[in-house]
Amino acid sequence: MQNKELTKDLFVPSEAGVVEREKISRPTRSGFQDGWIRLKQNKGSVVALVILLILVALALLGPVFSQYNYYTTDYSAIFQAPNAQHWFGTDKFGRDEWARVWYGTRISLLIAVVAASLDLLVGVTYGSISSLLGGRVDAVMQRVIEVLIGIPNLIIVILLMMVMPAGIGTLIIAMSISGWVNMARLVRAEILKLKNQEFVLAARLLGTSNRQIILKHLIPNTMGVIVINTMFTIPSAIFTEAFLSFIGIGLQEPKASLGVLINSGFQVINSHAYLLFIPAVVIILIMVCFSILGDGLRDAFDPQMRI
Amino acid sequence: MQKWGPKMSLLEVRNLYINLQTHDNVVQAVRGVSFSLEPKDTLAIVGESGSGKSMTVKGVMKLLPKSGRIDAGQVIFDGRDITNYSDRQMRGLNGSEISMIFQDPMTSLNPTMTIGKQIMEVLREHEKMSAHAMKERAMELLGLVGISSPEKRFDQYPHQLSGGMRQRVVIAIALACNPKVLVADEPTTALDVTIQAQILDLMKSLQSKINTSIILITHNLGVVANIANKVAVMYGGQIVESGTVDEIFYQTQHPYTLGLIASIPKIHDDSGTLKTIPGTPPDLIDPPKGCPFAPRCDRAMKVCHLYPPTYTQISDTHCSACWLQHPYAQQAAGEEGHHE
Amino acid sequence: MSEVLLEIKNLKKYFEVGKNQTLKAVDDVSFQIYKGETLGLVGESGCGKSTLGRTIMRLYHPTSGEVLYNGKTISGHLSRGEEKECCRKMQMIFQDPYMSLDPRMKVVDIVAEGLDSQNTALSRSEREEQVVKLLEMVGLQKEHVGRFPHEFSGGQRQRIGIARALAINPEFIVADEPISALDVSIQAQVVNLLKKLQDEFSLTYLFIAHDISMVKYISNRIGVMYLGSLVELTSSQTMFDNPLHPYTQALLSAIPLPDPKAEKKRSRVVLEGTVPSPVNIPDGCKFCSRCRYATDECRKTTPNFHEVEEGHWVACHRYKKP
Numbered sequence: 001m002q003n004k005e006l007t008k009d010l011f012v013p014s015e016a017g018v019v020e021r022e023k024i025s026r027p028t029r030s031g032f033q034d035g036w037i038r039l040k041q042n043k044g045s046v047v048a049l050v051i052l053l054i055l056v057a058l059a060l061l062g063p064v065f066s067q068y069n070y071y072t073t074d075y076s077a078i079f080q081a082p083n084a085q086h087w088f089g090t091d092k093f094g095r096d097e098w099a100r101v102w103y104g105t106r107i108s109l110l111i112a113v114v115a116a117s118l119d120l121l122v123g124v125t126y127g128s129i130s131s132l133l134g135g136r137v138d139a140v141m142q143r144v145i146e147v148l149i150g151i152p153n154l155i156i157v158i159l160l161m162m163v164m165p166a167g168i169g170t171l172i173i174a175m176s177i178s179g180w181v182n183m184a185r186l187v188r189a190e191i192l193k194l195k196n197q198e199f200v201l202a203a204r205l206l207g208t209s210n211r212q213i214i215l216k217h218l219i220p221n222t223m224g225v226i227v228i229n230t231m232f233t234i235p236s237a238i239f240t241e242a243f244l245s246f247i248g249i250g251l252q253e254p255k256a257s258l259g260v261l262i263n264s265g266f267q268v269i270n271s272h273a274y275l276l277f278i279p280a281v282v283i284i285l286i287m288v289c290f291s292i293l294g295d296g297l298r299d300a301f302d303p304q305m306r307i
Numbered sequence: 308m309q310k311w312g313p314k315m316s317l318l319e320v321r322n323l324y325i326n327l328q329t330h331d332n333v334v335q336a337v338r339g340v341s342f343s344l345e346p347k348d349t350l351a352i353v354g355e356s357g358s359g360k361s362m363t364v365k366g367v368m369k370l371l372p373k374s375g376r377i378d379a380g381q382v383i384f385d386g387r388d389i390t391n392y393s394d395r396q397m398r399g400l401n402g403s404e405i406s407m408i409f410q411d412p413m414t415s416l417n418p419t420m421t422i423g424k425q426i427m428e429v430l431r432e433h434e435k436m437s438a439h440a441m442k443e444r445a446m447e448l449l450g451l452v453g454i455s456s457p458e459k460r461f462d463q464y465p466h467q468l469s470g471g472m473r474q475r476v477v478i479a480i481a482l483a484c485n486p487k488v489l490v491a492d493e494p495t496t497a498l499d500v501t502i503q504a505q506i507l508d509l510m511k512s513l514q515s516k517i518n519t520s521i522i523l524i525t526h527n528l529g530v531v532a533n534i535a536n537k538v539a540v541m542y543g544g545q546i547v548e549s550g551t552v553d554e555i556f557y558q559t560q561h562p563y564t565l566g567l568i569a570s571i572p573k574i575h576d577d578s579g580t581l582k583t584i585p586g587t588p589p590d591l592i593d594p595p596k597g598c599p600f601a602p603r604c605d606r607a608m609k610v611c612h613l614y615p616p617t618y619t620q621i622s623d624t625h626c627s628a629c630w631l632q633h634p635y636a637q638q639a640a641g642e643e644g645h646h647e
Numbered sequence: 648m649s650e651v652l653l654e655i656k657n658l659k660k661y662f663e664v665g666k667n668q669t670l671k672a673v674d675d676v677s678f679q680i681y682k683g684e685t686l687g688l689v690g691e692s693g694c695g696k697s698t699l700g701r702t703i704m705r706l707y708h709p710t711s712g713e714v715l716y717n718g719k720t721i722s723g724h725l726s727r728g729e730e731k732e733c734c735r736k737m738q739m740i741f742q743d744p745y746m747s748l749d750p751r752m753k754v755v756d757i758v759a760e761g762l763d764s765q766n767t768a769l770s771r772s773e774r775e776e777q778v779v780k781l782l783e784m785v786g787l788q789k790e791h792v793g794r795f796p797h798e799f800s801g802g803q804r805q806r807i808g809i810a811r812a813l814a815i816n817p818e819f820i821v822a823d824e825p826i827s828a829l830d831v832s833i834q835a836q837v838v839n840l841l842k843k844l845q846d847e848f849s850l851t852y853l854f855i856a857h858d859i860s861m862v863k864y865i866s867n868r869i870g871v872m873y874l875g876s877l878v879e880l881t882s883s884q885t886m887f888d889n890p891l892h893p894y895t896q897a898l899l900s901a902i903p904l905p906d907p908k909a910e911k912k913r914s915r916v917v918l919e920g921t922v923p924s925p926v927n928i929p930d931g932c933k934f935c936s937r938c939r940y941a942t943d944e945c946r947k948t949t950p951n952f953h954e955v956e957e958g959h960w961v962a963c964h965r966y967k968k969p
Contacts, residue, residue, distance in 0.1 A: 010610035011635040021586025021602050022787060022803065026332070026593075028794050031751055038330045198747035201706060202811065206761040207734035216760075220751040355830035356801065469922070499691035499857065501918045504901040508917065526830055529903030532910045552907045570835035571905045572860040574887055580842075581864050583835040585786075587800045 031301070035224075038300040045296025048289035055286060059109055062102030070095060070103040071254045079272050088278050091264060095254070101279055104256035108283070111171055111257070112237035116230050118176040123183025124226060128214070130184070131191040138188075145185065148178050157240075161249045171250060175240055179233065186229055190222045224301040231294030235287040242283055258283045316343035316383075317520055318367070318405075318488055323380035325359070325366045335591045336362040336375070338544040344488065349514065349521040351531040351552075353567070354541035357588050360524050363541070364490050368407055369397045385487065403433040406481035410493040412473035415480075416465040422449070422476050423461035429483045448479040451516075453509055471502035475509065482517065490522045495530060507533050528571055532556060537624070540564050543589050543599025550625030560619075560627035563600045598630065606631060651718075652819060652851050653680040653703070658712035658722075660695075660702050670926050672698040674875035675712070677952070678960075680819075685845065685852040687866030687883065689859045689898070691922055695875040696855045697742075700821045703853065704739050705730075716819070735765065738812035742824035744804035748796035754807055755792040758782065761814040781810040785840060802833035806840065813844065819851045826861060838865050860902050863887060868958075871895050874925050874933040877952055881959040891961045893938050894918075932964065940965060 029037075039045055063069065066087070074094035082089045088097035130141040157174040164170040194200055194217070203213050238258070244250035245259025246266075253260065258279050265276030325337035337359040344350050354360040365371050367382050369392060382390045389400065401407070409415050417425060426445040430436055436444065442461075449457035452475040465473055474494060481489055491510070495503040511534055514521060523535060531538055532552065539549040540563065548561040559565045569582035586603040589595055595602060601611035610630050619632035630636055660673040672695040680686045690696045702709050705721065714722040721733055738761075741747035748757055758778045762769060769777065779789045785806040796804055805825060812820060822841065826834040842865055844850060856862045862869055863883050870880040871894065879892040890896050893916075900916040918937050932950050935941040944964050952962040 006610065006614075006633070006635065008635050008639070010613065011608050011630070011633065011639045014607055014609045014612060018602075022791075023587075023602070024590065024791070024794065024798055026590060026798055028798065030753075030795055031797075034330075041330055198741040198743055199749040201701075202739065202741060202747055202808070203749075203760060203764075204706070205704060205734060205737075205739050206764050206811070206815065207731055208760060208764040212764065216752070216756075217749050221749070355832065499922075500859075500901040501691065501897055504903070504915060504917055507903070508915075527903065528831070528905040529910075532905050532907040533903045556905065556907050567832055568905055570832045572835075572858075572864055574860055574863075574899065574902060574904065581835040581839055583839055584832040585836070587803055587833075 035297075035301040039296055042296045042300065044292050045300075048292040048296070051285060052289045052293065055105065055282065055289075056109065059102050059105040062105075063099045066096055066098050068096030068099050070099045070256055072096075079268075081272075082274060089272070089274055091275055092268065097275065097278065100256045100261060101282060104258050104261045104279060105282055105286075107168065107251070107255070107257040108238050108241055108259070109286075111168060111175075111241050112234045115172050115175045115179060115237040116233040118172065119180040119183050119233050120226065120230055121180075122176070123180035124187050124222075126180065127184040127187030128191055128218070128222075131188040131195065132210075132214070132218075142188075145181050148181050151178070153178055157244065158249060161244070166250070166252055168251070171241060171244065174244075175237055179237070183226070183229055183233070186225055187222055190225050191218055194218055194221055228294055228298045228301070231290055231297055235290040238283065238286055317346050317348075317385060318344040318522075319381075319383040320363070320367060321381045321383070323363065323366055323382070324378040325362050325371065325375055326378050327362075327372070328374045328376075329592075332592050335594055336544055337366060338591075338594065339380075340541070340544075340546055341380075342539050342546065342549065344520050344522060346487075346520055347514070347518060348537055349523060349535045350537045350539065351523045351525060351535035352539050352541060353525060353528060353531055355526055355588055357591065358541040359544040359591070360541045361492055364407075364492060364522060364524060368401070368405065368490060369394065370407075402429055402481075402486070403484040404486055405488045405490065406484075406486040408474075408477050408481050408489065408491040408494045410496050412470065412477045412497070413465065415477050416473060418465055421462050421464055422468070425476075426480055426483055429480055433484045444483070445479075448483055449476075451482070451513065452476070452479045453505075454479075469502075470498055471505060474498060474502075474506055478506075478509065478513070482513065482519070485517060486519060488522065489519045490524075492524045493526070494523070496525070496527070503530070510534060528556075528568060540567070543594055544591050545599060545628065547600065547629070548625075548627040550622070550627075554622065554625040558621070558625065560621060560625070560632060561600075561629045562604045562606050562631070566603075598628070608636065650682040651679045652682040652716070653853075654713075654715040654718075655679070655699075655703065656713045656715070658699070658702060658714065659710045660698055660707055661710045664926060668926050671695075671875045671928060672925065673702060673709075676872075676875075676877050677712075678870060678877060678880060680851060680853060683845075683849055683851055684867040685854050685865050687859075687862035687869040688853060688855045688872060689857065689862055689869060690872035691857060693874075693922060693925060694872045695925070696857075696872050697823055699872070700739070700823045700853060700855050704737060704821055705733065731765075735815055736818045738815070738817040738820050740805075740808050740812055740820060740822040740825045742827055744801045744808065744828060745796075747808050748804055750796055752795075753792070754778075754782070754794050754796070757796070757807060758810045758814055760811060765815050777814070778810075781814055782807075784813065784844070785810045786836075800833075801829050802836060805829060805833075805837055809837075809840065809844070813848070816848070817850070819853075821853045821855070823855050824857065825854075827857060834861055841865060858902075859886075859898055871898065874922065874928060876933060876962065877960075878934065878963070879959075879961045880952075881961075885959055891955065891959070891966055892934075892963050893940055893965075894934050932962075 072095065076094065077090050078092055078094040080086050080090045086096050086098065088101055090097055130138045156177055160174040161170060200213060200217050203217055241250060241257060242259035242262060245257050246263045251257045251260050261279035262276060265279060269276050321341050323337055323340045327334040327336050340363050352360045352363065366377050377390065381388060423445050426448060427441045430441045430444060446457045446461065449460060454460050454472065454475055468476065495506050498506060507530060525531060535552050538552050538555040539546045540561065542563050548555065548564045555564060559568060566584040570584060572581060584603050589599050597612045597614055598616050601607045604611065608630060616628045616630045618626045618628050620626045656677050658673055658676045662670040662672055664670045676699060688696045698707065701707050703714050709722050713720055725733065755775060755778050758781055759774050762774060762777060775792065778792055782788065782791060787803065787806060826837050829837060838861060845852060854862060854865055866883045868881060869883045869886045870877050871892065873894050879895045887899065890899055897916045897918045904910055923936055930949060931947050932945040935945040950962045950964045952960055954960050955966045
């Protein structure tokens, strides 16, 4: 510290500082960019994200790599263990398990994503209307939600499956009919909180219309909660589908979903465990990865974490 | 740095550096802070938010956030080097030898426990006492901090008390085991002026009664004038001036301290305008190369932007980190005066 | 100075907080604000000063009483056009510099929010030019337009909030504790900035704060509130030289001075106890539980808020009408 040369001409007044008075040295970044950077530093989330991307890619492209499709039966090759011809083996009708697993994954993901999107659409709309109108409307809408929560989910689903034809559409409707409730409550709570935030009051005082307040302030600031909640809805929808198919009221053969595959694998668990093992691993991977990613997103976008 | 003096201080902090790791850069929150605390001292650490004053004591108390860490320096308490104490070792000290009071009394009280139980909890942790003696001591403490009818308050919950009352309870808990040092981090900031006056009076009277040294962290120079006998002014992670309270207020050396004093409203002043310090404190992700205050200083010189200033000893107790105290600057000022 | 811009008549704002429990946040407050002046409103937390400010700004509906702006009633229901007109003339600066700016928006969009909503058709570059002009007015720079609020310090954010309020050329600004969350040196900056802007645009302020010493520098007159009522109102000079209400006296004497020698010699009027809960306040003077001059009269009847000297209003039984 002491080896620098101090000369007298350094001791003259300098105005050099004036321009630096309001200097900001940190880089410009929006909340989403910030969150993305933080997410990338969370190793678990990155691994989960990569695995999910691979699974999705396989679900979309997997069957293409194989010369077989999911429904053609071949009685000369039933219950084959995994081999060069049939990478995941074959089932009791000689159908190629590789094709069936990825086709099933595709169906399961499709059901889950569509169900989650419906939840999102209905939940966000319901929640925001309830919180924005407030007063009596809010009270009535909340009672409706409470009634829906009171009825066990499974009963609704089973009753619905009995009156409607079995199929993907029915499954999705059955799951969404009460699935949006959670989203609606979360969105309502978040908007109620934001509504009295000073920046929303300021916008009102500036004469910003309600529509603009919703579009410019409320929705962008609720986005985090919505995205994160969806991340948790998808695995639970996959699980519900698998459960329904497993107990036999979901999809029917020869259509495949992860639940259907696990069900048929379970029947031959003693002799051909691989038929249970492979779809089980896929479903576990999907569920665990979504949960880890959801947790990571929650941490990354938590405004409290920002320094 | 300073050598071991013949007399040992109660608490000595030497050349402390603390960094905070954010997700993509490092905040140099504390950059070479040294101070010492003698028995019966009331040391006020004054500074604006982001000056590193809270981080300094958090470093001393081992209460740094997860992202924070001491990079260099030593903390010596009562002859023991506690810089690298584990959480467990620190727990032995916290409460019984060093206590801390926080800004918001509500966060340091457990809302589901009665006041009396919370005081007894601390006593149980650090002292061997019978249940009866503990209760007696808790009552005594409540009386000591000026809570009327301690018997009634003993069984009340924090939410039944007002803010000032809660801060009194927090002080009672902090003093339960007769600590040698009491660290108060903005103890009156969350309170109203009239309550602030009560709490300050209480802290002063308690100090003379039980001989505790106090480190007071505050941004309010009025509070400092009221209670402290030694002052350290922090800016940009460094102590820019330190001295006795009279030296700081009446023989101010550093332009930042001057600006800070000038920007406090005076009740009996009719000028009608307030002096201010222009600009914003530096972001400690990328602190200025020279003096941290140089960009906002109206007496800044070329040298201020280039090199960090060294400490100049003005008296035994008073020192300041400013290039204006350098002989060259004094000469230049003298010559200018000569020309006119 | 003599023209009344804003008049508040017997304004009350009660909140129902439970069965038969009423919180009287603002209880029968009347005063006037003259054109071009700054009225400082001081009181401890929970005294209703912020509720009063927000009721004036139409963020709350008053329980009873009126607010008149330029002689026209603005409390209660207004047509859309009147409401818009109101918005254009009255603006607010908020307390918390962290919560008062939308974290997802860039500074340029925050400051331009008023311009956008007032339907002024501006091209992109005109809009940005306006914003830069506003930012420079509050001491910020062109480089700051693309940044997000969390990158700024508290004082800078507060100045962005001021720029946002100024964007639509208001006449009257309610500043709701704009300096409470800031550091001392920055507080002085913001106060000086507000004064400068007042001179430039002949603004009228209602300046709400809990720190009476800072309020003095910006206010022509100061009102002191206690538990929802105004207890004293006079010019800021008189307020400091000759405070009449015992609460004002205590408030002034509690301010710590930045002068160690004076502090040691000073004798304080230390208030005993704390502010009672504003729910279901008994009759009589609200301050009597902490007042050292309290008499039976104080405990029985509520003192009127009356003018004891020219322009010096006080609500205390010790000062009778001459």
